[in-house]
Amino acid sequence: MTNTQDDFWCVIPAGGAGTRLWPLSRSGAPKFLHDLMGTGRTLIQSTVDRLEPLAGDHLLVVTGRRHVEAVAEQVPQVARGRLLAEPSPRDSMAAIGWAAAVVEQQDPDAIIGSFAADHVIGEEARFRELVEQAVAVAREGYVVTLGIEPTYPATGFGYIREGDALGVEGAPDAHAVVEFVEKPDLPTAEKYLATGEYRWNAGMFVVKAKVLLDLLATWHPELTAGLRRIAADPSRLDEEWDSLERIAIDHAVAEPAAAAGRVAVVRCDVPWDDIGDFHSLAGLLATASAVDDARADGGSTSDAGTGDTALHTVGTADVVSVDSTGIVASRTGRLVSVIGMDDVVVVDTPDALLVTTRGRAQHVKGVVDTLKASGRTDLT
Amino acid sequence: MTNTQDDFWCVIPAGGAGTRLWPLSRSGAPKFLHDLMGTGRTLIQSTVDRLEPLAGDHLLVVTGRRHVEAVAEQVPQVARGRLLAEPSPRDSMAAIGWAAAVVEQQDPDAIIGSFAADHVIGEEARFRELVEQAVAVAREGYVVTLGIEPTYPATGFGYIREGDALGVEGAPDAHAVVEFVEKPDLPTAEKYLATGEYRWNAGMFVVKAKVLLDLLATWHPELTAGLRRIAADPSRLDEEWDSLERIAIDHAVAEPAAAAGRVAVVRCDVPWDDIGDFHSLAGLLATASAVDDARADGGSTSDAGTGDTALHTVGTADVVSVDSTGIVASRTGRLVSVIGMDDVVVVDTPDALLVTTRGRAQHVKGVVDTLKASGRTDLT
Numbered sequence: 150m151t152n153t154q155d156d157f158w159c160v161i162p163a164g165g166a167g168t169r170l171w172p173l174s175r176s177g178a179p180k181f182l183h184d185l186m187g188t189g190r191t192l193i194q195s196t197v198d199r200l201e202p203l204a205g206d207h208l209l210v211v212t213g214r215r216h217v218e219a220v221a222e223q224v225p226q227v228a229r230g231r232l233l234a235e236p237s238p239r240d241s242m243a244a245i246g247w248a249a250a251v252v253e254q255q256d257p258d259a260i261i262g263s264f265a266a267d268h269v270i271g272e273e274a275r276f277r278e279l280v281e282q283a284v285a286v287a288r289e290g291y292v293v294t295l296g297i298e299p300t301y302p303a304t305g306f307g308y309i310r311e312g313d314a315l316g317v318e319g320a321p322d323a324h325a326v327v328e329f330v331e332k333p334d335l336p337t338a339e340k341y342l343a344t345g346e347y348r349w350n351a352g353m354f355v356v357k358a359k360v361l362l363d364l365l366a367t368w369h370p371e372l373t374a375g376l377r378r379i380a381a382d383p384s385r386l387d388e389e390w391d392s393l394e395r396i397a398i399d400h401a402v403a404e405p406a407a408a409a410g411r412v413a414v415v416r417c418d419v420p421w422d423d424i425g426d427f428h429s430l431a432g433l434l435a436t437a438s439a440v441d442d443a444r445a446d447g448g449s450t451s452d453a454g455t456g457d458t459a460l461h462t463v464g465t466a467d468v469v470s471v472d473s474t475g476i477v478a479s480r481t482g483r484l485v486s487v488i489g490m491d492d493v494v495v496v497d498t499p500d501a502l503l504v505t506t507r508g509r510a511q512h513v514k515g516v517v518d519t520l521k522a523s524g525r526t527d528l529t
Numbered sequence: 530m531t532n533t534q535d536d537f538w539c540v541i542p543a544g545g546a547g548t549r550l551w552p553l554s555r556s557g558a559p560k561f562l563h564d565l566m567g568t569g570r571t572l573i574q575s576t577v578d579r580l581e582p583l584a585g586d587h588l589l590v591v592t593g594r595r596h597v598e599a600v601a602e603q604v605p606q607v608a609r610g611r612l613l614a615e616p617s618p619r620d621s622m623a624a625i626g627w628a629a630a631v632v633e634q635q636d637p638d639a640i641i642g643s644f645a646a647d648h649v650i651g652e653e654a655r656f657r658e659l660v661e662q663a664v665a666v667a668r669e670g671y672v673v674t675l676g677i678e679p680t681y682p683a684t685g686f687g688y689i690r691e692g693d694a695l696g697v698e699g700a701p702d703a704h705a706v707v708e709f710v711e712k713p714d715l716p717t718a719e720k721y722l723a724t725g726e727y728r729w730n731a732g733m734f735v736v737k738a739k740v741l742l743d744l745l746a747t748w749h750p751e752l753t754a755g756l757r758r759i760a761a762d763p764s765r766l767d768e769e770w771d772s773l774e775r776i777a778i779d780h781a782v783a784e785p786a787a788a789a790g791r792v793a794v795v796r797c798d799v800p801w802d803d804i805g806d807f808h809s810l811a812g813l814l815a816t817a818s819a820v821d822d823a824r825a826d827g828g829s830t831s832d833a834g835t836g837d838t839a840l841h842t843v844g845t846a847d848v849v850s851v852d853s854t855g856i857v858a859s860r861t862g863r864l865v866s867v868i869g870m871d872d873v874v875v876v877d878t879p880d881a882l883l884v885t886t887r888g889r890a891q892h893v894k895g896v897v898d899t900l901k902a903s904g905r906t907d908l909t
Contacts, residue, residue, distance in 0.1 A: 469896055483880055484880065484900075484905075486552075488895075488896065489888070493884065495882075495884050501864040501865075502863055504873065504875050505867070506869055512851060528864055
């Protein structure tokens, strides 16, 4: 484990309820606190594991007050003073901007990299190499994003349109960003892929703390001033927080900065997923299992993830299955028997059971909305 | 409630694990102890309710020793001395024959009617009228069975081939029986239905106790003698029971008696089901719900049971469903959410969960066999 860049800080925003992963993910125990991949590490633990070789103890986690205890327990290596507890959710700009202001206080020239607590990333050594490229570009004053090479015409992510190569030393994969575009419909996504110019926007940003805040001050001066006041005097947190503007970092900084020619993208060719729903989780588990099988065989993994001919489990599910594919997640220890189900999703928790298919995984959110609307928030 | 026939006794064999209804039905709590139809009465309670108007307190239940307490609690109107507790399962001839011998001891001319504890029967007034016809025929010395009018070419039941009308007074629906045939394959079942001569064998027999035992003595003298010795001296039960021949009443008496021209059938045109599996249960619940709807509308029920466009529940299942059909049975009180599942079967119990489809309902037994084979009998 090496930390060659003392001025580099990792910021891990740990938010989002992961509603489409209900009833595993709950508002009281969101996605990032779960070991969804069956690796023995929760998503936030894996995120910290992935970043520690880059950042050492320069790790900041921004999370909701109600999750601070759980986060502290799961990632004890993140110093208590570096767990920033949001009094309430105020979207990604406030979360990341607060961390940037805290870092700026300590080291005005420091660079921050912001990486969500609940994404899955493969080929971690290569990933860290790409982050180091991003750091090199950030040193030049850019806002740098890592743009994921799209593997299919996804309609669930925003896209980044890249321009010419930047030619920054130590960053051969860095290009200028022409624009950020919103989640497209399918024909548009297909067009994007055909051009070869588009990357998925995974919300990963690397930038000097001061550059981020100064850019933000151009378009959102009050928000910036509030964040800097909190960083200078933490006792002002409660007083300031609720009046901070609610806005996503993409709209607040990335899009206008791209229009101003201030954004770069590093082409990120490693496997990435935000585990948006059970369809996505099942696909990841299928890939992971294919990789394991290929390793066991000493063979190639190039076909991994295309088929899903098995029933995968999350957690210590005790499963007896016949002719079934899909995913069983259990938190109860009960026997789960599945017979003749294709692409099924079974999620078994002490107070709620979900049965659906991978194809309907997007509709889980609707059930959570129904429960909330009927006042059954104990289950959400 | 009238009991016009003081010499008529009802015998209710309460056995069978109902393995294809696992994990609702267990060896320790078989099908007949459950309120599968959501009527507020368990199957054995409904059976007793149906027969009391015919038999008054002339009711005998034959069940396994481990179920005696549960049966006594569920049907307290069956006198304690009329709960016959089998030391071990020895098939239907021993169970019904024991009850016949007990009745014969009390009244040598009495007639018994044997009706399983776990069947569902509709149009109960008509059913009782048909049983009274069967009693009239039994008085003439016949072994009388109630043959169910088949509604589809079932391959899961044996069939009864009927001959000429018998012309017994008070029994216009009674015919001679030509033969009993085993469960057919589908083409054979279709042929049976086309002839109009075949009825389903539902295992319902009405016969003088002495006639049954005397016929049995012709082909199985030792079994008959053992049963009569137990009835004469109940203290001999444990000593005699385990050496009784294991044989079904169909093979032991019904088939040979039919060949000897001693069996009659009363055409039974009421709805009947043995709830063999979750497919069958789901169909029954769909029919019951269609009947309820039609009643609420004051309309006809003639279409009942053909469609299944709803998700039906067994027990106090707390269900949130979207675009789903089939059945949810819950014993846990948890929220069960089902999204986009056709003809699904979800059975939620404290220690085991089953997810399958109506089409695969027959394969549930295989899972139970797997569990038994791996020594997990706590779950079966």
